[in-house]
Amino acid sequence: MRWLIRGFFRTLRLVLSPFMILGEKLSTPKGIERAPEAQQAVDEATKALSLYQFRTCPFCIKVRREMKRLSLNIPLCDALKDAVCRAELQQGGGEVKVPCLRISEADGSVRWLYESDDIIAYLRGRFAQ
Numbered sequence: 252m253r254w255l256i257r258g259f260f261r262t263l264r265l266v267l268s269p270f271m272i273l274g275e276k277l278s279t280p281k282g283i284e285r286a287p288e289a290q291q292a293v294d295e296a297t298k299a300l301s302l303y304q305f306r307t308c309p310f311c312i313k314v315r316r317e318m319k320r321l322s323l324n325i326p327l328c329d330a331l332k333d334a335v336c337r338a339e340l341q342q343g344g345g346e347v348k349v350p351c352l353r354i355s356e357a358d359g360s361v362r363w364l365y366e367s368d369d370i371i372a373y374l375r376g377r378f379a380q
Contacts, residue, residue, distance in 0.1 A: 264307065267307075271307045275312045282321065284322070300326075300353065302314065302351070303349055304329065308350065311349055314371060315327075317374060343361060348365055351363055
């Protein structure tokens with residue numbers, strides 16, 4: 252019975268994935284505009300961040316929309332398709348759960364921030380004008 256339920260949800264995910272990606276493309280907001288110097292400073296600050304995500308996860312889409320709205324160039328790691336990213340997420344964060352924002356602090360420590368609402372609150376608090 253378990254394999255039937257898993258099969259159903261995998262099939263559902265395969266059918267809905269293209270629509271989710273299309274919906275993201277059509278509903279992505281325009282990014283905020285900053286002065287070139289300010290955007291360069293933001294780009295430099297985002298080098299210490301990485302977003303571990305799945306392409307069609309609705310919560311990951313929510314975080315990517317906010318990143319676009321804030322004009323953030325945070326590197327994305329697809330933990331579903333990239334085994335290295337998945338292993339980093341498992342080892343560093345403790346579990347394979349997305350979205351997860353990896354934050355490298357100035358003192359060399361690393362924080363792993365889970366939950367889309369927490370990630371969005373962090374990004375807004377740090378980068379919103």
